Amino acid sequence: MSDLKELRQLYSEQGLSQSGVEANPFAQFNIWFDQACASDTAEANGMCLSTVSADGKPSQRTVLMKGYDEKGFVFYTNHDSRKGNQIRNNTSVSALFPWLALHRQIIIEGEVSRVDDETSLAYFHSRPRGSQIGAWASKQSHRLASRAVLEEQIKEVEARFEGQSIPLPEFWGGYRIVPKRFEFWQGRNHRIHDRIIYQWLASELVWQTERLSP
Numbered sequence: 001m002s003d004l005k006e007l008r009q010l011y012s013e014q015g016l017s018q019s020g021v022e023a024n025p026f027a028q029f030n031i032w033f034d035q036a037c038a039s040d041t042a043e044a045n046g047m048c049l050s051t052v053s054a055d056g057k058p059s060q061r062t063v064l065m066k067g068y069d070e071k072g073f074v075f076y077t078n079h080d081s082r083k084g085n086q087i088r089n090n091t092s093v094s095a096l097f098p099w100l101a102l103h104r105q106i107i108i109e110g111e112v113s114r115v116d117d118e119t120s121l122a123y124f125h126s127r128p129r130g131s132q133i134g135a136w137a138s139k140q141s142h143r144l145a146s147r148a149v150l151e152e153q154i155k156e157v158e159a160r161f162e163g164q165s166i167p168l169p170e171f172w173g174g175y176r177i178v179p180k181r182f183e184f185w186q187g188r189n190h191r192i193h194d195r196i197i198y199q200w201l202a203s204e205l206v207w208q209t210e211r212l213s214p
């Protein structure tokens, strides 16, 4: 196995340039994501998701990115959670991958929409049974009187579905962020960092890159 400390050093020396990055930001994401997974970065697929309330107030939380391709970045959650309610009112979101050990971050901005039920069901059933029960039992983001109440709800759900396959809750599923903007940030010495952004030019159907001041 390679020395990860050395690897990190190498990255910060490597830098980012408009001519050196991939023309397609998903391909660039792929390269960096593979490197994050191969490093000692914890939960490389954890992203900080920002949403905005109906009255324009932002909030954020970590969610796990459970799939990505050229269509976008998928995560799963409760549709009636705080974030789910905010998304219902405003589909503009931002997500940030904080790969601090690599001196890197990627920020994506775009519009979010629900994935189809088959995709959500397939993912739901790929989760451990305990997590499926947890999704049913937890009214995510709603006030809970005590942990004992939650444990009671879990017991009820276990009893309800005993010996059966657990159905997809109608209040739970996936969302796909379709990015319109990416930023790749690479830390460099003396705070002279590299920032390359990609913006989707809908009129020309191309991604345009620009370098931003650090």
Ligand SMILES: Cc1cc2nc3c(=O)[nH]c(=O)nc-3n(C[C@H](O)[C@H](O)[C@H](O)COP(=O)(O)O)c2cc1C
Pocket: 043, 046, 059, 060, 061, 062, 063, 064, 065, 075, 076, 077, 078, 081, 082, 083, 084, 140, 141
């Ligand atoms: C490492 C990590 C991974 C998480 N992954 C998810 C996730 O994939 N989906 C989810 O709904 N919540 C996830 N959470 C919990 C959320 O951060 C958050 O507490 C929850 O979704 C409720 O957020 P909300 O009240 O803003 O809707 C994760 C938390 C952490 C720290």
